[in-house]
Amino acid sequence: MSDKKPEKNEPGQSQNCSQCNKPKPPNPYDLYNVANCCCSCQPESSDFVEAVVCNENEIKDNEMKSLPLGEDGGKILLIKQGGELHALGWKCSHYGAPLATGALGEGRVRCPWHGACFNIKTGDIEDYPGLDSLPCYKVSVDQNGGIRVRAKRKELETNKRTKEMSVLKSDNLSTIVIAGGGPAAATCAETLRQEGFTGRIVMVCKESALPYDRPKLSKAMDVDVEKIALRSQFFYNEHNIETLLGKEVIGLNTNEKTVKLNTNENLRYDYLFVATGSKPKLPDLPGIDLANIFVVRNYVDSAAIFAQLSPEKHVVLLGLGFIGMEAAAYCVGKCASVTVVGRATAPFKAVFGQEIGDRIKREFEAKGVRFILENGIARFLSNNGGSSLQQVELLDGTFLECDIAILGVGSTLNTEWLKETQLQRLADGSIVTDRFLKTNVDNVYAGGDVAYAPVYSSGNMPAAIGHYGLAHYHGKIAALNIAGKETPLKVVPFFWTMLFGRSYRYAGYGRPTGVKIVGSLEDFKFFAYYFKDGKVISMSSSGRDPIVADFANLLYEGRQLTQEEVERDPLGWMPHKPQDLIPAVSTPDIKSKGLGTGNMSRRDYHTYAIVPPKLYTIENCIKRAQYCKQISNYSRCLRFVKSFVR
8 A cells, every 4th residue: 555645636626525425526615516416515505505704814813793605695703712713693593683793702792782692602592681592603714714604504594593402201200390481481491401301391371471572561562472472382392391371379388399379289399490570569549440550561561551542642651760761652652642750850860870861851852751750649530430540640739631551660579479488588579599599498499580699790799680681591590500500690780771762771780879971972872880889880871882791791701890990091991992982082071970879511612723724826726716617606606716816
């Protein structure tokens, strides 16, 4: 046998495919001799799309680019970090935000809109909202420095991926009961199957609908609940997740390990996850039982409000927080008048501060919303003793014409059914957990609104936080720990709202004592730092994505900003500095003042470690171009030439 090494194949020479033994291109970058090769080797077969998306010198370390792949409008997100290339789905699986405009952290990319995070090596979703992961594509670099991406055509079209789910096994007699039908419950059930649990899963949902996207209810009251379901009934049936709709957990016996339902049934559990959420507060006021007084908690509430809206109706909203303001924004223009009543001096004051609240108020007033501040409702009145609402009387004695009242004055936790149990609860009803979401009772976990759990970004100070994305995350962490894969919480609260087409983001937690606003409040292009004890505990922004997402990454990575740092240079830490503020931040645009506010399974990592490429001469490029012209698909040949000749 000769010791002579085979000469390198030139363009047009073939070698055999390892799968089908038919001729295939001799080099990984020469993929045009496809006539006699199997479909799995073809870059543009019915199942796969493959092409050079850019040259490696066109992307820097810690950079993301959204790039086209194929001729059908497909895109991919290309990321370079730590000398490695990664290719993922290009938009967030939650509501489609382009991730290239998001925040790249250490090993994960964060959505700029709602804070969902994805692992850049696997595409797996690691923080929420949303449930789907991203597809992860194969990356290679040819010897001319062209970055080649190969993707399944179906994944390129859908831009999302559901992680592999384990199947129910008859020999596994363990049962996990999930009390609740919200995002924490849905994520917990799904994650249990993804992490290998093969026993029985029962999700008890008080509402007659499957878990759905609840934050939409106050933003679009005419929404179809089936269209905003997080998963379909088919999905739960396919993966043997039992959904008991219209049933409620009303009792718990921790000694016998059973929960009691309002249908007088008892369910035995091996593990219990409590995620029963919260319910709106109803003020104890005269006339509270009159018709057309609403809260906004479930799809029935929002549908009932929508049914009452008409051009002659007068709407009064009580509350200056998210529910009240989002509902006001939806109602204005659909009825005769919209009036917001609240005790504070500005909407969102407790969250964003007085000055930002004042600017939002002016925006609402320009749209036709009236505000009555530092006031409240004393009683609800009907005409001539009828059953329907006609007026409200305010605390100062003012009477307002009112056909529809919407109340957004906070919530209470749905944990009364636990008051006779051994579970440790606080006075507000929240359930005390450790950093694994485990309660003081064996095999009982709690998450979502009801969990008084450590907040990582606040030094693991415990708190009960009613955030939609956080509830998803609690569901995942509870499932991992129930499945025996010990995983502590690493919480960075992130929330948002959209009002009259303007987005507002917020990350962090705590009651600040000072604020610095940078940018233009008038133009809604600003970001704000919130201070306490010399540290930045949170940030907000409008029209300045992805600054808040970058700040959330900073907190997640265990870093801290000080007040001194941002007073000295408010842009210094930012990976994505606002270009219009870089030359100089003028004094009027910066305001700083006190604030009157109250064991993992094996994964396939599609990663390419970059090495210095062997460069080819222009002469070889010409030879390859001449060869490409001989095949039928000239457009692919043209793309091939462009990838070599810049």
